[in-house]
Amino acid sequence: MIATSVSHYPKVGNGPGRQRLRQAIAQLDKGAIDRAALDRVADEVTAEVIQEQERAGLDLVTDGQIRWQDPVTYIAGRLEGFExxxxxxxxxxxxxxxxPxxxxxxxxxxxxLVRDFLYAREHASSPVKAVLTGPYTIGTLSETRHHQSRRDFVLELAGALNQELKALAEEGPAWIQIDEPAMARNPSVRYPRDFELFGEAMYRLTEGVNQQSRLSLYIYHGDVADYPQVADLPFALIGLDLVQGAANWDLVGSWPDSKAIGLGAVDARNVRLEDPDEVARRIAAVAAREIHVSPSCGLEFLPRETAFQKLELVARAAHAVEART
Amino acid sequence: MNETAQGLRTTSVGSLPKPDYLLHARAQRARNEISQEELDELSRRATQEWIRFQEEIGVDIVVDGEMYRGDMVAYFAENLEGMGISGLVRSYGNRYYKKPIATGDIRRPAPITVDWWKFAQSLTEKPVKGMLTGPYTIADWSFDNHYGSRRDLVMALAEVVRQEAQDLEQAGAEYLQIDEPAVSTRLDELDLVIESMAVVTSGLRAHTITHMCYGRFEEVYPRLLDIPVDQIDLEMANSGLELLEKFGAHPFTKAIGFGVVDVHTHKIESVDEVKKNIRRALDYLRPDQVFIDPDCGLKTRTVDEAKAKLRTIQQARDEVRSELVRA
Structure with a gap:
């Protein structure tokens, strides 16, 4: 059982010296420092949050997306064709x-993301996963003034990100994770969900990617209980949000033995700390062959100190179950 | 006055920009360089200036501008038992805020806004609106480390907001606004908004209002009318057209606060633009049903921009009114 985080991690903390990135960005805006100086601070903070995840007990970490302004801009802003x-x-x-x-x-x-991944790997003692937002989510949250249809737009995005996956896979990360929150069923947002287009985009995205790296798909901010075919998509592991998407427990119960599962079992959006024994009990009941345990989504919704406690909780629960089996 | 002349009353959504001296003083207070009394004195001065301005231009229902408040949720959280403030959380870019957090059973140890309301009302003959943040919004914008269910947290907050609303009414407030901007994000929870608002407004005789920011309200219309308030205040300047068209098939049965200027742009709308917006309302609504105001709180504009926008609204209203009387 692997304890891991999902995507982002808080960029600043609340103690002295823990707001360096925020201060550096403010200084850049005032023209007091240059871009290179800001990048150095972002690198330092990245190394810091990697170590923080390891200290919490995680077996597989991310770079915390410290350089990302939001889950869409960092990727879409560096593809050709977007404003x-x-x-x-x-x-x-x-x-x-x-x-976009x-x-x-x-x-x-x-x-x-290649440079960021290499930097993260260099500063981690544990394996690092590369995480990128998927074409379906970027397509859903963007607008197009160029494409004939949503389908053309999303599939073209999938093709472009397929090249990014190939470039990342060259470097051989243990895992490459695709985040597709727009595929989750979420009664508050009601983005149009197109199962067929989603499936097609996922095949286009992963086509011909070097299988040295294992690919995972995380869908959070809701459930996919009405889409059990998600388990058949071309990924080694599917990560599910079991907090906001509590209906996902239905899928977990009938999960195919051949596919690894990610259990987003700890609430990444509220500060309340779950009882680790209760979390352990729930994940211990999952029969899948290979399990990753994580918060329900990225942790930037929480203050840094609470984010750390949530990761400790994830690690503690996962390792307690691991020790018993 | 005939019905037409009485209608189209002007007001504001709530917050107004703080003058520079007050922003400076608030920063000093945060660093403990001045006392709370010194800050309060300057907040009173700013309140007085805004009340005088609104009177001068002829606003019908005035607001105190919330000179003494910071964030609309944190302000209440800081004054309630069982609520605290968490560490920093990022909202976008380099902007961070301290998110409130429910830590125990929520209680209101003392009235929160009543003294400020009394002070503002003492400065004018015009009615001053009592301004509260609604239980749903306080809950949605806070962490919950105590209740364990959204409904329980919202209903606990409804009780303390009810107490505050009753105290404001007792002090003499004729208009009470309970802001619920978070509703637009989660229209699927409209039932909870209705249920909690019923707790807040039950037994009140004052004219009750709720303000909500832009959302796809057409999708929940006419269920929207079940929110138990006398008036719903909406952003209608740059949006809301689809909602307005629904009023044709199912009449809007409450009073409406009809936002006619955009609060997110530095640009000052022309009087003609604003008149066009007001006339749009009159295609579907009676003048006495319609209250004219900006789309939302003006606190993010400069003092000069806010004044210019309020003047434009007033002039547009006066012109439309006299055209109605002539017609």
């Missing part, structure tokens, strides 16, 4: 993303 427009709400949270607008064909021009 970045106004702020929109990220699902029903109190956080925002900048909406496609004004031409979407193409991949250069590696987006």
């Amino acid at each position: 970045l427009h106004g702020l929109l709400r990220w699902f029903e949270t109190n956080t925002y993303y900048r909406q 607008v496609a004004t031409g064909p979407i193409t991949w021009k250069e590696p987006i």
